[in-house]
Amino acid sequence: MGRWQPDSRGRLQEAALALFAERGFDQTTAAEIAAQAGLTERTFFRHFADKREVLFGGSEVLKDRIVAGVAGAPKSNPPLDAVARGLDAAAGMLGEFRRDLASQRHTVIAANPELRERELAKVGDYAAAVATVLRRRGVGEPQATIAAEAGMTVLRVALERWAGGHDDRGLAVVMNDAMTQLRMVATDS
Amino acid sequence: MGRWQPDSRGRLQEAALALFAERGFDQTTAAEIAAQAGLTERTFFRHFADKREVLFGGSEVLKDRIVAGVAGAPKSNPPLDAVARGLDAAAGMLGEFRRDLASQRHTVIAANPELRERELAKVGDYAAAVATVLRRRGVGEPQATIAAEAGMTVLRVALERWAGGHDDRGLAVVMNDAMTQLRMVATDS
């Protein structure tokens, strides 16, 4: 056994989620999280750029999955269909995750403006990446950005409904549904 | 003349924009902004909840304008058309503003992740307000949220193109254009 317990990063994430859920984000200091994980505050900030970031560990992986989904769509697909492939990939990945943890995380984030801000920024980052892929597929501007942003809106709305417990169907279904609603809303006029 | 110079809030906003543009957001302290405006740090934080907020002074007014625009749309308008009315109102208000200041502000925000986060949060707030108005008009969920969020996506994209100098037409035109692109992207499949 090493000098240190394994997976410090994971332990910090677990401790943070537990403490945030228990006392709230503002009432929890980075030092407390670190202590709970058997580490020091300084080490916390070596693993996460700021206190909020500890809740967004899998974000990069998810982005890559989405991007891969979009990139893997048939060349003939119109932009929003390609984006829908990315959403399928996202639903697949998030579906593997434990539902209760996703829900707890969602509750914590929903309760704090700073965390909601960060979440929006993350999804905005996905959108930028997706737009880049779309452009590489020959989609022009502003269509690429609009399709990407609209798609990430669908992701956020579906995730909110699913993790918020307002829709008990599978995430993939909820997301598909939201995409359909977007198409209807945009068409019907 | 009073004990204090008038319009402290406005002076703080001006000073902040100037300093941010000159040295960057991170390299400017709240105390420096306050000093430039002839005030103290404590007073800065009495006017603005945090350092970023000083760049988003007119945000509430803009939200009200958008909401009013949506609420004022003919009852018969489908949701996204009503939202388009809100966007017209926004374009009208932002058009009154000095273009160079809007551009400078946009440059500062674009250069800093924390500021981009805050901007996303603001627009997300508009979306929530618009969704509420739509529901009051009888639009169900998730259509209301989707229409509102899609509309605010159009706002962001158009604003980015306009303030970023990528499109020299009037803001209203750019926004109308973006809305049309959204409809096309969502339809064509």
Added chain:
DNA sequence: CCCATGGATGTCAGTTCCAGACATCACCCT
């Protein structure tokens, strides 16, 4: 004309977030 009140500001002290610089310790490789 004086004084009480209230709003905007200043002063001071304290907490927390976050980062730079450097030390330490176990492990690994040769």
Added chain:
DNA sequence: AGGGTGATGTCTGGAACTGACATCCATGGG
């Protein structure tokens, strides 16, 4: 055995905020 490496701890300090309290001036009532 010894040096290199990576993760962690320690120390220190700046900057973002916040609460408590003092101050000053405009205003209005007496």
